[in-house]
Amino acid sequence: MELSIVIPTWNGRGLLARYLPSVLAECDRVAAAHGCVPEVIISDDGSTDGTAAWLVAAFPTVRCVSSPINQGFGPAVNTGVAAAHGAIIALLNNDAELLPGALGPALPAFANPELFGVTLRAEAPDGAFATGGKLGRFRRGFWEAWRNYDGTAGPSFALVGGFCAFRRDAFLALGGFDPLLAPYYWEDLDLSYRARKRGAEIRYLPHPAVRHEVSATIRRHRPAFARRAIIHRNRLLFHWKNLDPARLCWHLLWAHLVLVQLALKGDFAYHAGYAQALARWAAVRRFRRSERPCWRRSDASLAVTAPPAAASTARASVSAPAPP
Numbered sequence: 001m002e003l004s005i006v007i008p009t010w011n012g013r014g015l016l017a018r019y020l021p022s023v024l025a026e027c028d029r030v031a032a033a034h035g036c037v038p039e040v041i042i043s044d045d046g047s048t049d050g051t052a053a054w055l056v057a058a059f060p061t062v063r064c065v066s067s068p069i070n071q072g073f074g075p076a077v078n079t080g081v082a083a084a085h086g087a088i089i090a091l092l093n094n095d096a097e098l099l100p101g102a103l104g105p106a107l108p109a110f111a112n113p114e115l116f117g118v119t120l121r122a123e124a125p126d127g128a129f130a131t132g133g134k135l136g137r138f139r140r141g142f143w144e145a146w147r148n149y150d151g152t153a154g155p156s157f158a159l160v161g162g163f164c165a166f167r168r169d170a171f172l173a174l175g176g177f178d179p180l181l182a183p184y185y186w187e188d189l190d191l192s193y194r195a196r197k198r199g200a201e202i203r204y205l206p207h208p209a210v211r212h213e214v215s216a217t218i219r220r221h222r223p224a225f226a227r228r229a230i231i232h233r234n235r236l237l238f239h240w241k242n243l244d245p246a247r248l249c250w251h252l253l254w255a256h257l258v259l260v261q262l263a264l265k266g267d268f269a270y271h272a273g274y275a276q277a278l279a280r281w282a283a284v285r286r287f288r289r290s291e292r293p294c295w296r297r298s299d300a301s302l303a304v305t306a307p308p309a310a311a312s313t314a315r316a317s318v319s320a321p322a323p324p
Contacts, residue, residue, distance in 0.1 A: 003030065003038040003107065004086030004168070008076035010045040012094040013054055015213075019097045020059060026098040033104050038090070039063060043080030046070035072183025073161070078176040081168060089171065093162035095213040096122075102209035106165045109203060116200035117166030117192075119159045120209035121150065130212060133204030134158045135313070137305045138247070141254025142239065145189060149204070149307030156204040157304040161188030163210040170200065178241075180283055185227075186234035193242050199296040225269055232273025240277070240284045241291070247299045 005023060009016060023040060031037045040059075044051050044066040055064045065083045067076065081089055088110055090103055102120065109118050122131040132150040136143055136157030145157050159166065161177075174194055177187040192202055222230070239251045255274070262270045307313055 002036055002086040003088050003090060003103070003165075004081075004084035005038055005040045005090045005092060005103075006043060006077060006080035006084060007041070007092050007094050008043045008045055008073055008080060009047065009051060009094040010070055010076070011047045011049045011051070013047070013049045013051045015094045016042070016051065016055070017058070019095065020062070022098045023092065024059070024061070026100070026102055029101065030103055030107075034107060038103075039085060041065060041080045041084055043067075043076040043083075045072070045076035070183075071179075074177030074182050074184070074187040075179050077161070077187075078179075081171055081176060084168060087168055088165055089168050090165045091161060091163070092210070093212065096163055097211040099123075099208050099211060101207070103165070105205055105207050109205065110165075110167065112201070114199075114201045115167075116170050116195040116202055117159050117164055118203050118205050119156045120163045120165070121204075121206050122160070122163050122210045122212045123208065125211060125213055127211070131160055131163075132206065133304075133307065133311070134160070135304050135307065137303055138299065141251040141257075142235070143189075143193075147313055149311040149313045150206055151311045152308050153206055154204055154308035154311065155304050156192075156202045157302070158189045158192035159202055161191075162212060164188070170195065174198075178287075180237060180241075180280060180287070181234045183230070185231050186238050190234075190238050190241065193238070193302065194291065196302050197242065197297050197299075198294050225272075228269035229272035229276065232270045233276040234273075236274060236277040237280060237284065240281070241287050242299075244295075244299045 027038045027040065040062045042055055042062055042064045044064055046067050046069045052064050052066050055062055065079055067079060077091060088107065106118050109115060119133065124130045129150055132148040133154055134145050134157040135147040135149060136145040174191060178190055181187050181190060196202060236255060240248065243251055258270060259274060
């Protein structure tokens with residue numbers, strides 16, 4: 001089974017210099033164990049630090065596909081996946097170090113034809129558990145996917161975009177990461193939810209796979225208020241796009257209550273995000289009309305509220321805050 005590793009990057013030459021050797025070392029291990037040499041694709045998202053030219057000289061076996069402008073995480077991933085040849089895509093952040101044996105256990109999992117993807121275990125730079133299998137519950141009008149479990153394989157509410165593997169053909173059939181959510185945040189939850197709502201499975205593999213420097217690129221991209229507004233915008237868009245009609249009505253009630261709640265607290269990032277989401281309402285309606293015929297599962301059936309037996313749970317670092 002052919003494997004392609006896709007790494008999106010924006011002005012991440014220093015991060016690639018630090019972490020790309022771990023990726024190439026894992027490619028050698030996969031080749032020795034499975035008889036296929038993975039390709040590595042760097043999707044350069046409009047970098048201005050000379051990443052593309054540097055890669056040619058420093059890592060000549062790595063392919064680089066470049067965008068002339070910075071579009072964001074989702075579009076960069078879509079470009080990389082489109083250029084890939086492997087049936088399975090391993091998607092990594094540019095600030096992720098692959099640990100020895102990280103990808104080997106993932107490939108046999110795809111013998112299950114119902115499997116869309118697997119999410120991998122991530123450690124913090126100090127080696128502590130960071131992210132694992134995702135639990136998801138619908139509470140106060142919003143999906144929450146902030147809790148993780150570890151210790152055993154099992155279902156996951158979602159893939160984690162910075163360290164996961166999935167079927168390329170299924171990713172393309174879903175349309176990839178939705179550019180409506182660019183430049184970043186919630187793309188992985190949105191993609192996972194759409195795949196599962198169409199009937200596919202997502203699993204968690206608990207073996208040590210990645211050591212991750214959290215949001216090393218995003219912290220440099222926008223001021224904190226603008227990042228928080230994007231988080232809120234995309235959280236709203238995710239729900240507006242994907243919920244069944246009855247649950248969407250319940251969500252909208254809570255979404256408007258949050259407007260009042262956070263105004264009283266003097267926190268207006270949510271309001272900025274709401275305005276940005278509302279400006280995209282026409283695109284949301286077009287998406288719902290095209291996607292609803294593909295739905296095979298109800299929202300209620302997609303909850304993953306408890307870990308498998310013998311698993312441990314933890315509230316780990318996440319890419320977006322829990323709803324108020």
